[in-house]
Amino acid sequence: xxxxxxxxxxxxxxxxxxxxxxxxxxxxxxxxxxxxxxxxxxxxxxxxxxxxxxxxxxxxxxxxxxxxxxxxxxxxxxxxxxxxxxxxxxxxxxxxxxxxxxxxxxxxxxxxxxxxxxxxxxxxxxxxxxxxxxxxxxxxxxxxxxxxxxxxxxxxxxxxxxxxxxxxxxxxxxxxxxxxxxxxxxxxxxxxxxxxxxxxxxxxxxxxxxxxxxxxxxxxxxxxxxxxxxxxxxxxxxxxxxxxxxxxxxxxxxxxxxxxxxxxxxxxxxxxxxxxxxxxxxxxxxxxxxxxxxxxxxxxxxxxxxxxxxxxxxxxxxxxxxxxxxxxxxxxxxxxxxxxxxx
Amino acid sequence: xxxxxxxxxxxxxxxxxxxxxxxxxxxxxxxxxxxxxxxxxxxxxxxxxxxxxxxxxxxxxxxxxxxxxxxxxxxxxxxxxxxxxxxxxxxxxxxxxxxxxxxxxxxxxxxxxxxxxxxxxxxxxxxxxxxxxxxxxxxxxxxxxxxxxxxxxxxxxxxxxxxxxxxxxxxxxxxxxxxxxxxxxxxxxxxxxxxxxxxxxxxxxxxxxxxxxxxxxxxxxxxxxxxxxxxxxxxxxxxxxxxxxxxxxxxxxxxxxxxxxxxxxxxxxxxxxxxxxxxxxxxxxxxxxxxxxxxxxxxxxxxxxxxxxxxxxxxxxxxxxxxxxxxxxxxxxxxxxxxxxxx
Numbered sequence: 001x002x003x004x005x006x007x008x009x010x011x012x013x014x015x016x017x018x019x020x021x022x023x024x025x026x027x028x029x030x031x032x033x034x035x036x037x038x039x040x041x042x043x044x045x046x047x048x049x050x051x052x053x054x055x056x057x058x059x060x061x062x063x064x065x066x067x068x069x070x071x072x073x074x075x076x077x078x079x080x081x082x083x084x085x086x087x088x089x090x091x092x093x094x095x096x097x098x099x100x101x102x103x104x105x106x107x108x109x110x111x112x113x114x115x116x117x118x119x120x121x122x123x124x125x126x127x128x129x130x131x132x133x134x135x136x137x138x139x140x141x142x143x144x145x146x147x148x149x150x151x152x153x154x155x156x157x158x159x160x161x162x163x164x165x166x167x168x169x170x171x172x173x174x175x176x177x178x179x180x181x182x183x184x185x186x187x188x189x190x191x192x193x194x195x196x197x198x199x200x201x202x203x204x205x206x207x208x209x210x211x212x213x214x215x216x217x218x219x220x221x222x223x224x225x226x227x228x229x230x231x232x233x234x235x236x237x238x239x240x241x242x243x244x245x246x247x248x249x250x251x252x253x254x255x256x257x258x259x260x261x262x263x264x265x266x267x268x269x270x271x272x273x274x275x276x277x278x279x280x281x282x283x284x285x286x287x288x289x290x291x292x293x294x295x296x297x298x299x300x301x302x303x304x305x306x307x308x309x310x311x312x313x314x315x316x317x318x319x320x321x322x323x324x325x326x327x328x329x330x331x332x333x334x335x336x337x338x339x340x341x342x343x
Numbered sequence: 344x345x346x347x348x349x350x351x352x353x354x355x356x357x358x359x360x361x362x363x364x365x366x367x368x369x370x371x372x373x374x375x376x377x378x379x380x381x382x383x384x385x386x387x388x389x390x391x392x393x394x395x396x397x398x399x400x401x402x403x404x405x406x407x408x409x410x411x412x413x414x415x416x417x418x419x420x421x422x423x424x425x426x427x428x429x430x431x432x433x434x435x436x437x438x439x440x441x442x443x444x445x446x447x448x449x450x451x452x453x454x455x456x457x458x459x460x461x462x463x464x465x466x467x468x469x470x471x472x473x474x475x476x477x478x479x480x481x482x483x484x485x486x487x488x489x490x491x492x493x494x495x496x497x498x499x500x501x502x503x504x505x506x507x508x509x510x511x512x513x514x515x516x517x518x519x520x521x522x523x524x525x526x527x528x529x530x531x532x533x534x535x536x537x538x539x540x541x542x543x544x545x546x547x548x549x550x551x552x553x554x555x556x557x558x559x560x561x562x563x564x565x566x567x568x569x570x571x572x573x574x575x576x577x578x579x580x581x582x583x584x585x586x587x588x589x590x591x592x593x594x595x596x597x598x599x600x601x602x603x604x605x606x607x608x609x610x611x612x613x614x615x616x617x618x619x620x621x622x623x624x625x626x627x628x629x630x631x632x633x634x635x636x637x638x639x640x641x642x643x644x645x646x647x648x649x650x651x652x653x654x655x656x657x658x659x660x661x662x663x664x665x666x667x668x669x670x671x672x673x674x675x676x677x678x679x680x681x682x683x684x685x686x
Binding site for chain 2: 026027030031032033034035036037038040041042043044045046047048049050052053054055056077078080081083089090091092093121122123124126127128129131133135137138140142145147148149211212213228
């Protein structure tokens with residue numbers, strides 16, 4: 001534990017002099033406010049997320065992965081709108097001024113910030129229970145933001161990347177499931193170091209009708225789109241099951257699914273209700289399938305079609321024979337669930 | 344305690360439908376991001392502050408005043424830059440979803456937000472130790488922001504409003520000082536419901552050379568200006584003493600000061616080192632004295648000249664006879680000090 005005061009802390013670990021800043025950043029850290037010059041004609045997309053110890057991450061998590069994740073979940077919101085990152089503020093409450101922790105946290109944070117050319121422009125540091133609040137700013141041309149409210153009946157429903165592995169890792173860490181060590185390491189990386197789909201989000205401007213990021217589970221976040229758009233959805237259970245990456249659960253590694261098996265039920269639970277993957281779920285007209293594929297290729301991101309928007313409300317999860325999979329999955333709600341064992 | 348989930352909480356207490364929004368707010372609460380359309384040609388000023396229970400406020404504070412203060416300290420940063428508020432995000436960590444607490448907190452928050460036409464545009468709610476993080480956005484014409492780095496030798500040093508009463512209230516709540524009940528109530532209002540000097544900050548555009556808000560104590564925050572501007576200051580102790588409002592300590596109510604008395608030492612301590620008043624300290628050329636007075640009148644805010652910027656570094660606190668008052672006041676640092684008794 002160090003005796004450094006608030007301002008020295010900020011200066012030492014979070015002020016990065018002599019780095020090239022985006023043209024929008026007129027004044028960064030160090031004054032009462034940061035000053036930013038918006039690109040003429042662009043709209044600003046803004047999102048703020050707070051991460052709390054014991055709820056969004058384990059108290060003993062590697063601070064490097066925590067720095068990554070704290071920014072990643074915010075960049076994921078920009079991705080869901082199709083916005084281009086411009087900068088972010090960081091407010092940090094710490095139990096103590098631990099130099100090693102600050103070093104590692106800032107390394108993880110800045111590695112992701114640099115990868116997205118999204119500099120830290122201001123913030124706050126205080127003593128208290130560990131809490132990380134990041135507010136992120138992005139730009140997007142007027143009218144091109146991907147909203148939750150734009151889905152139309154007949155749209156395809158798409159998901160980026162893979163889904164369910166973050167929840168699988170969480171269940172393993174809780175002792176409710178088990179994986180071989182290498183598989184767990186891969187799944188745990190999905191939980192602790194999600195990749196915000198910023199490039200895909202931008203590539204979907206003008207193509208997708210609606211989008212959201214999958215932070216609370218596919219059914220929950222797709223549900224936000226459906227509710228805002230006043231539509232429903234048919235999801236294809238077999239295609240959804242293919243979204244999980246872990247070889248322990250992938251249908252390609254384990255043969256055909258059996259709708260009656262516990263394994264099938266577990267995979268569907270992870271994929272449909274598991275939070276924390278930070279992929280995108282989005283809808284687009286069937287005529288845009290080639291454009292969606294091209295957006296995936298351009299952003300080097302897998303995209304999978306998993307269902308159809310319906311005019312009838314509600315969500316149906318269907319097997320290929322038309323029978324309905326059990327459909328009472330709750331979305332992951334950070335106010336109800338706790339990221340600690342035994343809760 | 345309620346069983347409301349995250350999204351219902353937000354919808355119930357923080358979503359305010361059908362209110363007129365500033366023209367810059369294209370899309371408020373409810374999607375992955377808020378969308379704002381910057382006024383053409385304007386720069387954006389951004390600040391983020393985090394308030395922690397037991398550090399920035401007492402755990403049993405009236406949630407109405409807490410809602411006020413959480414936004415006030417952020418608006419105060421905009422004021423210090425001379426920016427016009429546009430909107431803010433709120434991230435809130437709560438131990439439980441208490442309906443009465445949320446009602447009162449949101450009432451205090453929105454009363455101040457409405458007074459400054461600064462709407463809530465987005466945010467986050469989660470369960471955890473009580474923590475409030477607000478990020479605020481304002482606009483200002485390019486080149487007109489009041490920075491810490493603009494002070495020049497020969498400038499007058501000015502302070503808005505009154506100083507020291509917030510610290511006096513805190514000492515009374517700690518049991519280290521005492522006031523009659525009505526006086527304590529007034530001082531406590533300064534601590535718990537500070538008035539961000541937003542109108543004064545805007546009126547000082549093009550007049551003041553440098554500004555900061557007084558959150559950590561006059562010497563500490565003036566110190567930020569002096570350091571950034573590479574200058575020093577002579578402060579007039581007698582004028583500084585006049586900044587305190589409490590009749591128990593005001594020189595006008597208690598006759599002339601005595602540099603040797605404990606009372607004088609206490610007042611200087613409160614005024615020079617007491618934090619949490621959220622007034623502005625700013626510098627301007629002596630030729631601007633009439634303009635400063637006009638800015639005070641226009642914004643209905645008292646302004647007091649308390650010293651002079653010097654080319655020599657360091658701060659001297661001087662009595663009228665030129666003798667130096669004891670000058671080892673530390674600024675209030677939220678990482679070192681704790682807003683609870685006995686620390």
